[in-house]
Amino acid sequence: MRNIVGINDCMKTFEGDGIPVTRAFPVPAMRENDPFLLFDHFGPIHYEPGGATGVPAHPHCGFEAITYLLGGEVEHKDSWGGQAAIETGDIQWMTTGSGLIHSELVTDKFKKSGGEMQGLQIWVNLPQKHKQVKPWYQHIKKNDIPTIDEGNDVLIKVLVGKVKNISSAVQTYSPVSIFDVQFIKPSLIDLDISKNQTVMVYVIDGELKFHDENQIARKGQMIYFDQSSDMINLTSISSTGSYLVLAGEPLNEPVVRYGPFVTNTEGDMKKVMLDYQNGKMGTLS
Secondary structure: OOOEEEEEEOEEEEEOOOEEEEEEEOEOOEOOEOOEEEEEEEEEEEEOOOOOOEEEEEEEEOEEEEEEEEEOEEEEEEOOOOEEEEEOOOEEEEEOOOOEEEEEEEOHHHHHHOEEEEEEEEEEEOOHHHOOOOOEEEEEOHHHOOEEEOOOOEEEEEEEOEEOOEEOOOOOOOOEEEEEEEEOOOEEEEEEOOOOOEEEEEEEEOEEEOOOOOOEEEOOEEEEEOOOOOEEEEEEOOOOEEEEEEEEOOOOOOOEEEOOEEEOOHHHHHHHHHHHHOOOOOOOO
């Protein structure tokens, strides 16, 4: 069984139109956790009718990103023709590749009605050989996400990658698995994860207990594991719980970041900035 390296509180900040964000990284103590570049839990925030806006058009390049919407509705549009309305429980996977412009504004329906907005956004680094791939977009509806019933009051929603030989429909360039382990009462589960993968678990809701009775992870905390074994254990001690597991093979490549752009070298970053300034990432109407 893997050992716990740390159970960390996440940084509290704000993004967009004042949306509260719980950020595991990048923070001063941790720039990334290879191959993962960013982990944000945005919301929950309640909007009155007419009060929600969303995130206006902005650029990205050099990584892949997943949004797992836990509440609300947003509409994705990008400069390569991607467009979809993401509803509660849906996921979107965006390969930014050589660069794109996109927006995530709330749907007209949600803006009129108001309600609670929250979700998770994770950035995954693209391998250097795929940094310049053509951007593309995938939207997976809630009912199309594979779900594994463990039969012991545990459900596993396979958002990305493969779990117990069940694969997500999402196609990725980065070798990662992301899945939501949901408990409907106190229980436990062992999960097989290759020893060569980085593994962490985020507590969306509930409480997890580990080998040491004093090791308890609570809502909004991130758990980091070592690479001593091919297995992790999740023991949920709350009446219900939802825990996001992230596993990925480290790329062990240099990372150069500037705001929404990710490259491998300073020279590549200068080219990306020029591409953006010269309109090569497209436009949104």
